[in-house]
Amino acid sequence: xxxxxxxxxxxxxxxxxxxxxxxxxxxxxxxxxxxxxxxxxxxxxxxxxxxxxxxxxxxxxxxxxxxxxxxxxxxxxxxxxxxxxxxxxxxxxxxxxxxxxxxxxxxxxxxxxxxxxxxxxxxxxxxxxxxxxxxxxxxxxxxxxxxxxxxxxxxxxxxxxxxxxxxxxxxxxxxxxxxxxxxxxxxxxxxxxxxxxxxxxxxxxxxxxxxxxxxxxxxxxxxxxxxxxxxxxxxxxxxxxxxxxxxxxxxxxxxxxxxxxxxxxxxxxxxxxxxxxxxxxxxxxxxxxxxxxxxxxxxxxxxxxxxxxxxxxxxxxxxxxxxxxxxxxxxxxxxxxxxxxx
Amino acid sequence: xxxxxxxxxxxxxxxxxxxxxxxxxxxxxxxxxxxxxxxxxxxxxxxxxxxxxxxxxxxxxxxxxxxxxxxxxxxxxxxxxxxxxxxxxxxxxxxxxxxxxxxxxxxxxxxxxxxxxxxxxxxxxxxxxxxxxxxxxxxxxxxxxxxxxxxxxxxxxxxxxxxxxxxxxxxxxxxxxxxxxxxxxxxxxxxxxxxxxxxxxxxxxxxxxxxxxxxxxxxxxxxxxxxxxxxxxxxxxxxxxxxxxxxxxxxxxxxxxxxxxxx
Numbered sequence: 001x002x003x004x005x006x007x008x009x010x011x012x013x014x015x016x017x018x019x020x021x022x023x024x025x026x027x028x029x030x031x032x033x034x035x036x037x038x039x040x041x042x043x044x045x046x047x048x049x050x051x052x053x054x055x056x057x058x059x060x061x062x063x064x065x066x067x068x069x070x071x072x073x074x075x076x077x078x079x080x081x082x083x084x085x086x087x088x089x090x091x092x093x094x095x096x097x098x099x100x101x102x103x104x105x106x107x108x109x110x111x112x113x114x115x116x117x118x119x120x121x122x123x124x125x126x127x128x129x130x131x132x133x134x135x136x137x138x139x140x141x142x143x144x145x146x147x148x149x150x151x152x153x154x155x156x157x158x159x160x161x162x163x164x165x166x167x168x169x170x171x172x173x174x175x176x177x178x179x180x181x182x183x184x185x186x187x188x189x190x191x192x193x194x195x196x197x198x199x200x201x202x203x204x205x206x207x208x209x210x211x212x213x214x215x216x217x218x219x220x221x222x223x224x225x226x227x228x229x230x231x232x233x234x235x236x237x238x239x240x241x242x243x244x245x246x247x248x249x250x251x252x253x254x255x256x257x258x259x260x261x262x263x264x265x266x267x268x269x270x271x272x273x274x275x276x277x278x279x280x281x282x283x284x285x286x287x288x289x290x291x292x293x294x295x296x297x298x299x300x301x302x303x304x305x306x307x308x309x310x311x312x313x314x315x316x317x318x319x320x321x322x323x324x325x326x327x328x329x330x331x332x333x334x335x336x337x338x339x340x341x342x
Numbered sequence: 343x344x345x346x347x348x349x350x351x352x353x354x355x356x357x358x359x360x361x362x363x364x365x366x367x368x369x370x371x372x373x374x375x376x377x378x379x380x381x382x383x384x385x386x387x388x389x390x391x392x393x394x395x396x397x398x399x400x401x402x403x404x405x406x407x408x409x410x411x412x413x414x415x416x417x418x419x420x421x422x423x424x425x426x427x428x429x430x431x432x433x434x435x436x437x438x439x440x441x442x443x444x445x446x447x448x449x450x451x452x453x454x455x456x457x458x459x460x461x462x463x464x465x466x467x468x469x470x471x472x473x474x475x476x477x478x479x480x481x482x483x484x485x486x487x488x489x490x491x492x493x494x495x496x497x498x499x500x501x502x503x504x505x506x507x508x509x510x511x512x513x514x515x516x517x518x519x520x521x522x523x524x525x526x527x528x529x530x531x532x533x534x535x536x537x538x539x540x541x542x543x544x545x546x547x548x549x550x551x552x553x554x555x556x557x558x559x560x561x562x563x564x565x566x567x568x569x570x571x572x573x574x575x576x577x578x579x580x581x582x583x584x585x586x587x588x589x590x591x592x593x594x595x596x597x598x599x600x601x602x603x604x605x
Contacts, residue, residue, distance in 0.1 A: 016477055026504075074348060117346065224450070224453075228445060230432060230434075231439075231442060232432070235425070235428065237394055237414070237441075238392060238394070238423050239442060239443070240413075240418030241414070241445070280433065284434060285432060285434050286434050286438060
């Protein structure tokens with residue numbers, strides 16, 4: 001063992017991880033800026049950066065203004081919020097479940113929201129305006145059912161996952177049944193089921209914004225409890241943490257965030273699973289850095305993927321969820337095989 | 343003076359209780375060893391003292407108050423425990439883990455970055471000889487180093503009572519001794535009350551003030567190592583015959599063979 005350090009020296013010896021964490025957070029933020037900018041520039045009609053700037057700073061009633069302000073900007077903002085919510089929700093859930101495969105789907109959010117949305121689209125198409133509200137309520141209701149089923153003097157991560165699997169297969173069967181019995185209407189449902197930002201505009205931004213803000217703020221308040229729960233139930237209890245109370249709060253916060261995202265963009269998968277997982281590979285499990293990186297990373301990924309989805313396949317509006325899975329899965333596997341180099 | 347009092351503490355089904363209405367006390371400042379064969383219920387007793395397992399009957403009094411009725415954070419300032427198994431996938435640095443030990447002393451909005459708290463963190467890291475490892479992520483450590491990191495976290499709670507569940511399991515003999523010496527230092531210098539479940543009976547005799555022998559969920563014997571170390575004790579409780587030797591007033595046991603026990 002080398003020279004003995006006094007307590008003061010111990011503390012001052014800098015944690016080498018800080019520089020890496022700062023670098024990763026800056027890189028993800030830069031990626032988000034790039035994603036937002038490309039979302040405004042790229043599309044069926046290319047609008048140069050200079051023109052984008054000038055319409056943003058001096059709105060004038062030109063074609064570029066119409067495209068940037070009324071089509072691309074709200075869509076970019078929606079994508080950012082959706083990705084941000086999903087990345088945050090996934091990061092929270094992987095921690096409380098201490099399971100890298102946990103994503104917002106595991107607690108029934110996707111299947112609950114999905115069933116409610118499909119029911120509206122197929123059975124009550126006249127009420128289509130209620131779709132986001134119904135999907136949101138369905139998502140929260142399904143996760144509440146999962147929690148109640150898992151509860152037995154407490155809700156252990158394993159019981160929650162098992163209850164989630166059961167509820168998901170039940171709701172999934174109900175979705176399939178609805179679609180098969182109404183196969184002539186399935187065409188309209190498909191983009192929503194894959195997760196799509198087509199036609200999302202200012203009303204969507206206005207609706208989603210307060211929910212995203214509230215959910216993200218709550219998530220930031222839960223950073224410390226999430227770090228404590230990640231130690232394991234026993235260790236957290238020994239530190240005087242009310243484990244069941246905080247687990248419920250964290251799962252509720254994640255369900256709220258994912259429910260808000262799904263009700264706006266449909267069943268966008270993969271982001272909530274992969275973004276926090278990659279963040280964890282890069283920077284470890286400390287939520288003070290993991291949560292911001294997952295939030296910003298989710299926003300960047302969805303925004304980039306949506307820009308690609310609507311420009312590569314022009315004039316077909318390709319659902320962003322499909323592209324995310326097509327590109328994300330191989331990249332994710334590559335990362336897993338390469339392993340974390342820290 | 344007792345700091346912990348167990349009254350009729352029970353766990354398990356009535357027909358086959360794992361812990362069967364045990365009464366015992368733990369005195370302030372003593373080092374109590376809990377010994378017994380596998381499956382005797384000794385770890386369950388310890389886990390009930392630590393609030394990790396809810397007793398099915400009876401109660402634990404901490405400083406005269408029902409453990410159940412106490413505020414969990416307040417209790418965590420008095421009592422901490424080094425558990426037997428920890429989540430090996432936890433990916434944070436040693437120092438971050440140790441800092442978590444300050445949690446019971448912090449308000450919900452506090453981060454523990456004030457100098458007074460960091461002083462305690464430094465002390466705990468130094469006490470467990472983790473200075474060189476403090477910025478390493480836990481998955482990069484050996485099992486023994488990881489065990490020391492978790493011990494440092496428990497120390498960082500600055501508890502009056504420290505519970506340890508077979509702390510030597512993952513340690514080689516040198517690190518076992520280091521750990522026992524560290525615990526002795528805490529016990530002697532800070533007056534920390536120590537309750538330790540352990541398998542190594544000779545270590546128990548060397549370090550513990552008093553032993554509690556548990557068998558089939560009941561307390562089978564209680565006393566100082568000098569009082570308990572008789573050939574009948576090992577035959578009746580562990581089913582092993584052997585020889586007792588006493589050196590410098592510390593008894594030790596040399597096992598020879600197992601003996602068939604009465605069912």
